[in-house]
Amino acid sequence: MTAPGGSMPTYLGMPSFPAAARTAVADSQLRANLTHATRTIRAKRAGAVAELSDWEELRQAAKAIKDHTLAHLDTYLLRLEANVTRAGGHVHWAVGADEANAIVAGLVRAAGANGIVKVKSMATQETGLNEALAADGIGALETDLAELIVQLGHDRPSHILVPAIHRNRAEIREIFRRRMPGAPAGLTDEPAALAAAARAHLRQAFLSAQVGVSGANFAIAETGSLVVVESEGNGRMCVTLPRTLISVVGIEKILPSWRDLEVFLALLPRSSTAERMNPYTSTWTGVTPGDGPEDFHLVLLDNGRTSALADRTGRQALRCIRCSACLNVCPVYERVGGHAYGSPYPGPIGAIISPQLRGVTSPADASLPYASTLCGACYEVCPVAINIPEALVHLRAKVVDAKREKNFSPERAVFSLSGRVLRSPRLLAAAQRAAAASGRLVFRSGRIRRLPPPLAGWTETRDAPVPPPESFRAWWSRTRGGSGPPERAGPRS
Amino acid sequence: MRIGLFVTCLTDTLFPDTGKAVVTVLERLGHQVDFPAGQTCCGQMHFNTGYRREAVPMARGFVAAFGGYQAVVTPSASCASMVREYFPALAAEAGDPGLARAVAEVAPRTHELSVFLADVLRVTDVGGYFPHRVTYHPSCHSLRMLRVGDAPLRLLRAVRGLDLADLPDAEACCGFGGTFAVKNPDVSAAICADKVAAVRRSGAEVLCAADNSCLMHIGGALARQRSGVAVMHLAEILARTEETR
């Protein structure tokens, strides 16, 4: 089955990961910010998780619930639609990003508004909603402190949970001073002062907004309820005060029933902010007369998720609850940050989701499955037990297979040739003799300081070993003959 | 016991002393070691880079060489992981029931060295003597895939004269990641830099690991820095005695 993939318009044309990473690795401010931030949250998370003796059981239950939901996704989506509608909401379906953006723009105009307040939503970042609305003359005000920092800084988010993690307090103060209308003179870089400035800046917008746009962490099929998990209160502002609320939600965010929240609300806060519970969680079902928006619209988004669903190994990525625990333990993410991944979804989960939603042919997406050492730290902390290393290796095969159509690839030639050598004892032994000979002749100093391409990257920062005069199998053959043990005991050589 | 030694293509070609050390230790414990000459490579490099088709013949070669052995021992956690965790998937993808059956036979009997000694043979004192300050880096495959636990540390603690130093942030990846080191050399080097700094902070004279891939990578950086810290595979330390130091 070939389903067209999704698109993320704002991220078109991103460079490949190695190219982007080279720049990031050299950015000392970024490196310092990332090291400090990820190490802090890593330690806190471990403590929060250790408190629950049944963490592994919760994790396995979450995995089972998500896999079950995906296996019956059509049934549950229909149930969700029926229940949201029954409770006075409206449900829209969008195959791709452009369609979702157009639906939202249409609803905003129908509400007679030319601006919206937004609470953080990865799905709308994915579709490039803000840019699409701006092109339509509709202003979108980001209200999450970090998203506000990113928006005022004309920047891109670099982390799922803490999108401005690449900025330290001094940089944030500068952004506020230069770009936030009404920022107090003499604003310090104390986090409390910065937060207070954001509060003042956004308060009037909240109290007068006509249309709010949100995502949702979970959508409950059985009841038609949506759930938004947050810390600051801007989510509550956006989903409660405006007259019209539009929620854009990926189809994989659905859970079967209300009681499943006992599992996911135990896992999510501890995995993401390392707290027993985040400050605010809001749930609502359709429209409640006299309380909150009078007009509620749910936009269900595919944008390539059904492509991922069709991949037996890759679909586990759809279990993701966007906690970002994997980002915080990844040795690669810690050294490059989120922008190098060229996607709204960075880090380990980004490396397996982006190529599945967008396809494996763009330079960024073809390189993302390789942006990992396969160390497995992500799998260990994932609250829904996504085997990210397994998915990465699987996607690497997809990238390679997609390129097999092409006429010639130097890499494939190397792997094809080495494959033939490595499966033949005879050829392997011959190659070893050749390497040993070159070792004896050329590298008498015992170290290799520089290798030619494609291995030149190795010797930029490391010495390479010199092939020894005799391989193991040559030694065995010489001293022991055949496969068996020595014919007589004697000193080992 | 008659043990089939899977020495691995890397150790065979570049670090034969590791292979010799494994033989020494196992024979010292009274076992018979075979080196089936038909062995080559487990196919991990190809499999992990996405060239799965090219890895299938290597899996066939492995089961052909090692079928029938009561135990197969290898001085590489990453190769043991490939055999135990990924050969079944490879056989299934190749649609080869014969291969799948052979894999089901040999994979559970394939052990990484420290697991074989400490958990299968239940031996931690293998008669080693190595009077040096040593720190141990647990490779990601040994730590998270094979879950060898503290087997290597128990073995090192039983070596006479050995001063075992804690490695700060031991569980952090070294940044090798196979072809990652070549495809993403900048990030690989950045990760390695922190591992090297930790090794030097430990005050150890020797860095030990159960995987020559990690050692080649960290050791190459330690050598480039003229750090004076040596690297040795776990097997080579265990093989040393008073006579052979």
Add this chain to the structure above:
Amino acid sequence: MSGTARDQILARIRAANRAVGLTDGGPDGAASGPRAEGYADADADADAAYAALARRYLRAHHDAAAHDIAALFAERAADYRAVVERVPESGLAPAAARVLATRVAAAPGPVLAPAGLPAGWLAELAAEITLARDEPPLSAAELDRAAGVVTGCAVAVAETGTIILDHGPGASGQGRRALTLVPDFHLVIVREDQVAADLAEAFARLDPARPHTLISGPSATSDIELIRVEGVHGPRTLHILLAGRDRGYARTR
């Protein structure tokens, strides 16, 4: 593919699940068999498979029989920098009066009191304090000028130190959601019998049709260098009175 977006998405989902070998009740656990036409069978299959899912986690991490879960709630709510006081039932009205008087002195303005708030709770309120009702519904600007709001709650969760409002009608006095969102100070009165040991019990007590607000401390952000900073958009001060059977009370903050 033709048809609406809805048709296309549903068709892709079904094709995807077939492609990976999941027909009705495949590896998911229920009875196997080809998918029948019509939604009724798909619903039954999904429900059967769902009911069969193993749940080996604990319903409560601290058992109410063996632990003082009211004390656990107080301790954990205080961890979030909420101000928590345990008071005997008879001490509730004087405590509420004291808390609100202190607040109004610091930040003058009316105190919002939602309909259904038990009259006894505010029986000893000082005469100078103005109570504002939400009938007719107050504007956002009026809410913004309030000194604070006092409410009850639907249920509290001991394990996580969480208060859950279901904004319901009736005697719990919680008011619509905006009442506890816009003012800068929120006094919540929790009765000990409203404390559930953990999330499972708490959610079982709620009606999903209602909107809910789960509150775990005052508002906060960790967006700046991952340092937790209190007080962004929600009430910057959360004060909890935990009312129990008459016995000595202890201030937990």
